[in-house]
Amino acid sequence: MIQEIQNEKPNYWAKDSVIVKLSVIAALILLLLIPSQWIQSLISEREKTQDEVLNDVSDKWSGSQLIQGPVLVIPYQKEVRVLDSNKKEIVRRETQTLYVLPQNMQIKANINTDTLHRGLFRAVVYNSKIWVQGNFGKPELEKAGIDPAAVNYDKVRLIFSVSDLKGLKSNPVIQLNNQKLNVEPTFNGKSPFDDGLQVSFTLPKDQEITFSFSLDLKGSNELNFMHTAKTTDVEVTSNWVTPSFDGRYLPDTRAVTKSGFNAKWRMLYYNRPFPQQWINDDSVLKNDKATDNATFGVKLRLPVDQYQKTIRTTKYSTLIILLTFVSLFFTELIRKQRVHVFNYILIGAAMVIYYTLLLSFSEQVGYNVAYLIASVATITLISLFTSSLLQNRQMALLFGFILTTFYGFTFIIIQLEDLSLMIGSILLFIIITLLMYFSRKINWEKQ
Template structure:
């Protein structure tokens, strides 16, 4: 009878005290906590998408990213073409042809003044820029192309250049062409650029053609240039302190400090995917520009709170795992039972940590938000463990352990280049500590 009354209790005690069962339950809890962790990541992606939409809306109403292309000389001429008529007789016909010529030298100086526009919690970078373009076209050298100088229509020559978003022009450009000033007009005729501006003039014979003009330009996010000169020199200065240089060509010199940046490029036409002059192909520049002839500077915000928060959530499983393992070891060493429900509460608190981080970072920035969310979570879990174990020293120990986990996570977020190495070293140290403390546990009794 005694054995029958004790038998029902044995499975219950075995289930409660079994290390394997407890570890299995903890493992299942960690896997289940991946679900709300993925929800948090979805919220971050949604908020980041909303920010991108707001930035696009700001750019649409202000002006988009600007790409300055050109200038290019568009020179029409007549070419004699011999064809056979209906009577099989050879006749000569004059056909309209177009010669495109790029500048011999091109110098561009751009001064960018930035501003930040806010839409609720979200913001985007816009700018005003004064762009000065100077250069010259050399004398026509048509011997390689087999064009007769007498066939050139000198009075119908155009100089065409382009600004990608014409809405950003704050004033009408005026081109200084040798000794005359010419007003710019939209280029409705078919030409080398989709959104071109042009001047019409009579081309001087057998002379170089210097030019200059200024662009008073609005834009957002990025200012880029197309390498069209045989020698192209670009200088960009701005009050923006976190530039990102884009395109195929990096600046030869750059200087970035707390007051802004200055960058200079110098390029030769050897690195350019199109020739100095060509015939008839009006898609040459637009087709080749995307293949590596554009470059410039991005003025976007530095790595924002959404990117950093997303990177932080990727360590959530590891932090929860290490916290649960630390609490489990505490159970075994102190021989105090912690209910599975308490593990769930601690895990949920560590998931809510990331929603705190996201919401506060939108208001206060990532660094302050990280401090607030970490202190709140560490304090909550430490007080909870103190009430469970009835031991303030263990609560302080757990506060130290969690502070270490969140501290190293913060370091990994900041050190993008060294994050893999630092993370690997951290995991190695943690495994070594687990090995050290696990040796004090008599596993045969559990």
């Protein structure tokens, strides 16, 4: 008889031990990490598809635009001493190039935006009117060691660049002093830009050059400018209400309203990464690091990026599942009513499916509404299921309130990006405090 009782003890311990139950719950949480990772991969895949759609739309419409220049390109002749085939020193005349940047430049841009849809995905495109004017000072030929008599004044070029020429809606016309000239691509000859537009003209001696031109330009996602003049002033206005100012320089003044935005920049040459003039090297303005340090502009950001918010939400999935299982486990102890492990699995599955609901609905109605739909559906389902298990509506309502609190705090953390760490830390501290309080009288050996 004693032997039979002794044989029953391990079974009784395994059946009723709180520690064993907690170990099983912990194992379930670890297993639920697998589908959670699958969902994160699904979100990343959808985000990648969105990027591909954006690139495709940009390729067909026009890409992000960068306005560079203008630059004055002045050829001149220089005598160079070289050795011939007989190793005799001879004098040869070579054509070299002096590059000069503007003294002052003012740019005004007006951006009219639109949103193109490709299935579930959206892309921001725009039509813009851009006015550019400024002046070049007299080239400092003596300072560069150039004989003024050796300059080819009749072969001077003015070159500027638009990063995606496909976006030009009309042929630009440049006014130099009182002369209007049609531009042409820089297909041949040395150019400071890869995709440049140029005009050739005769440079007047001992006289400043004023220039002005306008661009009827379309693009997508971004409009940027390069700081090339000694003093560069830029003003951008648009009907887009969620701009993101990007690049090396932030605007000096900005105003964002419900009808659009206005931003102004003023840059001096002290922090410009280019010299005012240089000789022969046509790669100065092509240097990636220097270009990045001189580029600024505006990014036309979509109001809500549901994929970034959804993937941030999924990162809290383990914590939410853990807290839900702990809450259900404490409910077991309070009610002294066993909940089968299989029921934990079903509740965990419902909480994983929650994220697919959130993803699919956010693509249709936006993140905030999708969060509400997925949360209400999941909380209602789990509360009704818990009510059926425990045969107690009050406990089910309490459990539903706990889930609402968890999802509510998660939503707040996602919205408050800058304060998410502090709010999350406070929430975890409160949860640990409550767990300490409710776990004081639990018999960890058996229920």
